[in-house]
Amino acid sequence: MDVLQHLAFGFSIALTPQNLGFAFAGAFIGTVIGILPGIGPSAGIALLLPVTFGLPPVSALIMLAGIYYGAMYGGTLTSVLINTPGESATVMTTLDGYQLALQGRAGAALGIAAIGSFIAGTLGVVALMLAAPLIADSAVLFGPPEYFALALLGLLTLSGLTGASASKALLMAVAGLAVATVGLDPIAGQLRFTAGVLELSDGIEFLPVAVGLFGIAEVLVNIESPVRLEPIRAKLSGLIPTWQDWIASRLPILRGTVIGFAVGVLPGAGATIASFIAYGVEKRIAREPERFGRGAIEGVAAPESANNAATAGAMVPLLTLGIPGSATTAVLLGAFILYGLRPGPLLLTDHPDVFWGLVASMYVGNVMLLVLNLPGAPIFASVLRLPYPAIAAGILGISVAGVYSLQNSMFDVWVAIAFGVIGYGMKRFDYPAAPFVLALVLGPLLETALRQSLTISHGNLAIFVSRPASAVLLAVGLLIVAGPTVASGLRTLIDRSQHRKEFGP
């Protein structure tokens, strides 16, 4: 009952004409961003964050969250029509979505993706609405050791699951933490690594870094190796799934929802991992697994549902603990902070309008996205005909102006350009940017929590393992980092011993 009252309060905020407009704008822009290959929700939110300056925080966050889950819908279109994921979370959709398009069933693929995304997105928000208050209540008891362990877990998980080499991902996380130490020390107020540059006293702002790494770097990569988008000439009719498609997809949608939400809640996992797992599960339990990769509608339904449910799941640690689990939620956390809000257990009590308004807007946004994406797919597909140079010009123009507007300072523009070059190198040499950005955002929290914990324990590190919650979180983090190496080592030992048994020493 309490939840329903809060939700009604949230709807009273989300359904104002102004906020409906921002939810629509977010959903629409998110869909377009999802469609444009190379520019994901992290870049989209970072680029458009300055445009929201001056708006009430609730309206701004409603729009930015709309971009986040809207991008999941949009990414499907390129996966199906040009076999290129518009967003990393729609990689798995290319496998069967493109095959369906080649068979003349692009409409069916897009239709089931939109409906699956709507169901998963809506159920995900229900789960977020029910889980968040419970987690926030428990998190009120969290002290600095638990926050330290939680933030570290997020970093370790993201580093362990980026798909790049784990050592490179960890290196990027440490580099992000190192950059976060620049500026005024958060506790003692001593200046660190500013090299006498006044602008560095407040540290390196996350927005220029995020714009550089996700926006400018992407443009640089495409300037160096231009992309040519050639959508297949598919008929986009028949967007309403047939009865057979629906029967085949209904359980994959539900399983994708559960998997997506559960994975999304985990710090560091996120929509991409969720879609991989959901696809893998469907293939494993299918009666005819050989159909997957050849145009199975379930191969579209499951990952699309999972990536949308994951966006709602990812909001749980962000809103209740203030711990982002992915690059996109790290950028969203930055947006909260820029608006003077601190996500965490107290957000629900201190700013119920923000929390419940955002939750209610996600219901509204998912309905808008379904309405936009079913009849609007052919219109959105025309975005793919935009020449890339025009997109690049738009990204660079918004990057420069947006970053400048943060503090009306050209210094931030130079920081963004510098990180654009660094980001280009990271992309080229396969050093993931997500752990870097997450570490940059979490750095001050991690350091403050570490130092507060050691102050409480008089310098005794045992405080992190003597408290059950932090001990469990650290153990999970250790398992994620060391687990694959230990497992691989054990496998080698077992293989060798079997080899010796069979063939002698």
Add this chain to the structure above:
Amino acid sequence: MTRADPVIGAGLTIAFLLMTWSSTGLTYSTEFAPGPGFAPFWLGVVGAGISAYVAARGVGAREGVAVPRAGLVRLAAALAGLVVAMVAVPSVGLALALAAYLLFLTLAIERMPLASAVATSLGTTLLVYVVFARLLDVPFPAGPLGF
């Protein structure tokens, strides 16, 4: 791992060692609590360790990252143009510098037809100017033309 990793790893090792060394000038600990130098010191040590590991793993790697020469030239020209444009901002204003750079990018680097390049650069600059300078009241550095 690629052939570039030893170079990148070595560079980062040096950077992290420098950070460790610089952090010794900061207060390492106060009574019972780590000071401002604690985190940078250990981040430097851990970062140097991981960088050295990445460098070592990359030694002997056969895989390289193939970047076409023409692509590198385009990239260098695009970056140089961006730097020149941003250096010129205090003199010519942000809007004009941006428009000129985008024209250079679309016309000279991306080889768009002249009309499309002009339309893209002017259209983008106009959009950015209206949104940021007019709607959001961001005081863009102005040039001799007053914008």
